[in-house]
Amino acid sequence: MRPTEQNLSAGKASWPAGNPGPGTRRAGRWLSLLALLAAGLASATPQRIVSINLCADQLLLTLLPRERLVSVTYLAADPTQSMMAEQARGLPVNHGRADEVVRLKPDLVVAGRYSQTQTVSLLRALGIDVLELDVPASTDQLIQQVKDLGQRLGVSGTADTEIQRFRRTLDALDQSALPNRPLAALYRVNRGTEGRNTLIGELMHRAGMRNVADELGVRRWGTLPLESLLLAQPDIVLVEQSSDRQPAMAHQFLQHPALRHLLAKTQTAVLDNRGWRCAGPWLTQSLAQLVETRSRWSATRADPTPVQAPP
């Protein structure tokens, strides 16, 4: 951002403040103190940022001006993987390998905490500053992450604006206080599901749904056998759809006749997994879709519960 760049240049310009004349000594001391401070600030605020993780890509694209992003992953510009594909277009891409990153001479590399430990330790051994992003399991953790990231990158203002907008939308959409909470099942590709201690689990709760995974004792991630899904007799089935339509076993499970039978008699929503696979402000889009699904469900009931209109 502008102010930081000015600090940086100011710091460099006023650094050689040696041999002040008599009389200006006092002012010179102050000046050099200021210069030190500015230089300290400048060195703490990395300018050349490289991201080697898709989730980091998207958060950085949200918070940073384009010119500070030296490189993002090749997935960031792929519209089937990324919510920020438009913004990422044209940026140099990397494949998350240490040798690519070193050549870019970054001030800071942002990586994922669990998927890239080898690369991260190699980069650190080479003296490169690496920030590892946790995988937030709740919107609170996401907000904290954005706040920390904003401070580290010197864009606290942008981060705060994003956080406030995010909080406002979350609160406006919130349906968790409504009575008559429908039972919803999240059926992910490859038969996965998620419980309360995940982002999508929290969004389901905020959309005023009970979660089949919670009732089956799945706290975070688990498998949802088709039989268990049928037995739970959910009111709503949320089917994960990968936005790439490439053939894989993962999608075969969605073709199962028993599942189609269930989908025919329940409220169904197809969730785009880009909207919640990575944590970011775009989660509100998924929440809006869940709220819309819930209101479709209550509309079909004899005594529909009033639903707050989304803003």
Next chain:
Amino acid sequence: MNAPSQSPTSQARWLWPVLVTTTAVLFIASLKVGPASIPLWDLTTGNAGAEAATLALILAEIRLPRAILAVFVGGTLGLCGAVLQGLLRNPLAEPGLLGASSAGALGAVIVLYHGLATTVPLALPMGGIAGALTGIILIMFLAGRGARPSTLILAGVAVNSLAGALTALALNLAPSPFASLEIVFWMLGSLADRSFDHVRIVLPFVLLGWPILLTLRRPLEALTLGEDVASSLGFDLRHLQLRVVLATGLTVGACVSVSGNIGFVGLMVPHLLRPWVGHHPGRLVAPSALGGAALLLGADLLTRSPVLGQELKLGVVTALLGAPLFLHLLWHLRRRLL
């Protein structure tokens, strides 16, 4: 359990009843056991209560195709194991160790992940069959009839590792982001949440291949007298070999394309049954089909054990059962060769 020593050349009379009963019991257990315990009797008499419709749906669309697939896949693997062991006169021959299964998985992977399976009907089993045929033909060239067990196993190792590496490569190059995660399915196999669509994929090839394999009893029996005697008795060995290769490729390839690579069934079943048919390779064939079905039904039941909390892959269970037997066989072979 002392029948073999009493009558070393005759088939135990109770073998068929025991096999049929075991398979039937396991089949019914397979319909009944799972996340939902299905009251089969109440369902048929209409006393299942409010959940009847759901339970009937689970029974008809999830449990039944799964049990039928276990019979088809297990039966195929048992049958092919018995026939290959008879043809190659080698106790270690079976589709898994020889690489036919993993080559079949490679064929299915190429077809499925690169889009052919959705555009061309029957492309998936055809891919599996093409792969399995390639694998088994390769084995026949590398170590055909009369090869030492160790040569056969080495050839199997070669085909297996090549097919495994190419499968990993095909999955890495596949456009779907899920592909590389699904390697576990292709390497270890599973029957979880399969449907009648998959039964329909396998059925024609089982109907085509099983009769060929089941009628090999007399030529395999003749082969025990030596190749020369067998041909003088009028059995064309090239013809026999061709039939085995074709039928194995058809059935194993089709099965692997819906269940993934499930190992050791074809090794275990003939060995467990051999003493009870008087060590006749010909008589071993038909019981091995039922034995394979029973074994896979049982192994699939174990994968669903509620003790584990999460479903195991089928190949994990068959390997845990089969690998000790494999080691035991190697140990005995070594002693015999010394």
